[in-house]
Amino acid sequence: MQLVSVMQSFQEQPEQQGNITLSIIVPVYNEQAMLAMFHHELAQTLALLPKEQIEVIYVNDGSTDNSWKIMQSLPPIHANIELVNLSRNFGKEAAMTAGLDLCRGQSAILLDADLQDPPNLIPQMLNKWREGFDVVNMRRSDRQGESAFKKACAHIYYRLLRKLSDVEIATDVGDFRLLSRRVIDDIKKLSEKNRYMKGIMSWPGYKQTCLTFDRPERVAGDTKWSFIQLVQLGLAGITSFSVKPLKIATWLGGIVSIGAFVYSAIVLFQALFFQNSVAGYPSLMLIQLWLGGAQLMAIGLLGEYVGRIFTESKQRPIYIVMDNHSTPSLKVSRSGG
Missing domain, CATH: 3.90.550.10 (Spore Coat Polysaccharide Biosynthesis Protein SpsA; Chain A)
Structure with a gap:
């Protein structure tokens, strides 16, 4: 009907x-x-x-x-x-x-x-x-x-x-x-x-x-309501009524970039003056993994907003x-x- x-x-x-x-x-x-x-x-x-x-x-x-x-x-x-x-x-x-x-x-x-x-x-x-x-x-x-x-x-x-x-x-x-x-x-x-x-x-x-x-x-x-459904509903509430998560992701990206730049300068300084190119490898890997995870989270957050735009555009x-x-x-x- x-x-x-x-x-x-x-x-x-x-x-x-x-x-x-x-x-x-x-x-x-x-x-x-x-x-x-x-x-x-x-x-x-x-x-x-x-x-x-x-x-x-x-x-x-x-x-x-x-x-x-x-x-x-x-x-x-x-x-x-x-x-x-x-x-x-x-x-x-x-x-x-x-x-x-x-x-x-x-x-x-x-x-x-x-x-x-x-x-x-x-x-x-x-x-x-x-x-x-x-x-x-x-x-x-x-x-x-x-x-x-x-x-x-x-x-x-x-x-x-x-x-x-x-x-x-x-x-x-x-x-x-x-x-x-x-x-x-x-x-x-x-x-x-x-x-x-x-x-x-x-x-x-x-x-x-x-x-x-x-x-x-x-x-x-x-x-x-399962726990996953409640999490999805909660995420829907935040992304439906705020763009602050995108701003937080931007600031977080800036902070990580500054930190990565400072650390790379330290590593370069040690390699040039102390010939210490191997030391610090574990911490460097940890930083790379953390940086990659932060990027994926930011991309996923962006995807949530893009997905909502896609749903709205279909006008069902x-x-x-x-x-x-x-x-x-x-x-x-x-x-x-």
């Missing part, structure tokens, strides 16, 4: 003629073990907000398990349920983009289906939005169930990203956050194919605040929608019955 027809089908639903207060976007990839539990927890929270007009958009990112079938059988809750099925696995960044493109709420919250982003924090986030904040970032004070090594890597990475990035990116904040309508509309104007959503959602700026929470460990299923769509389904809110069902 074409994206335009999907958006039209969303707009044709009768309850959507009114204002939708909140859109909840849930990217899903192989979460059959968690979906029913997550939906139940979400329903309990939304039942506490009976006066709000809410839609929940589940985006199936090409799951290879029974996630899509389970999504289609989820019971009605106090919100419209929109199910979006992408044609294949495009990645979480693309799934979140699809949800933001299709949502109609005056605000939107991105929520993982693994319950590590607690749905019971939604009312607090809405309160902050009503206080006038355009972005409500959810900062993780503790990452339960994760190894000390992973926690240390995340701590270092977020601070390195903040230092290198040209955009103010909140530390220890994942994709779990609330965005106002004007922030969503500005994000939709960004057409880049290499998506790093933590940076993209921070790029528009506006008035922001942070709420702190303890991130619980996953109660079922397994994480879909970020995602493709294959199918969609809708389930009306319990409030609509009861009033209509």
Whole structure:
């Protein structure tokens, strides 16, 4: 199904003629073990907000398990349920983009289906939005169930990203956050194919605040992110929002060149005046190997940027929608019955 027809089908639903207060976007990839539990927890929270007009958009990112079938059988809750099925696995960044493109709420919250982003924090986030904040970032004070090594890597990475990035990116904040309508509309104007959503959602700026929470460990299923994938995502974040690594490579190259020149002058001086042309061979080899490694790293870093330019130049769509389904809110069902 074409994206335009999907958006039209969303707009044709009768309850959507009114204002939708909140859109909840849930990217899903192989979460059959968690979906029913997550939906139940979400329903309990939304039942506490009976006066709000809410839609929940589940985006199936090409799951290879029974996630899509389970999504289609989820019971009605106090919100419209929109199910979006992408044609294949495009990645979480693309799934979140699809949800933001299709949502109609005056605000939107991105929520993982693994319950590590607690749905019971939604009312607090809405309160902050009503206080006038355009972005409500959810900062993780503790990452339960994760190894000390992973926690240390995340701590270092977020601070390195903040230092290198040209955009103010909140530390220890994942994709779990609330965005106002004007922030969503500005994000939709960004057409880049290499998506790093933590940076993209921070790029528009506006008035922001942070709420702190303890991130619980996953109660079922397994994480879909390997260590290599996390490293690739981290590199994507740095190269998408900063050219400082290229500048660092330039300065490093200059420093190495000066060092190599000084050392070559010393070696030449010793060879001319002390006839010592063999001594220092091991250190010379080490310097050559180190210099070669530094050059390869700089070339690889340059290749990352060139590769992103190549990807952008192809102008392929970020995602493709294959199918969609809708389930009306319990409030609509009861009033209509």
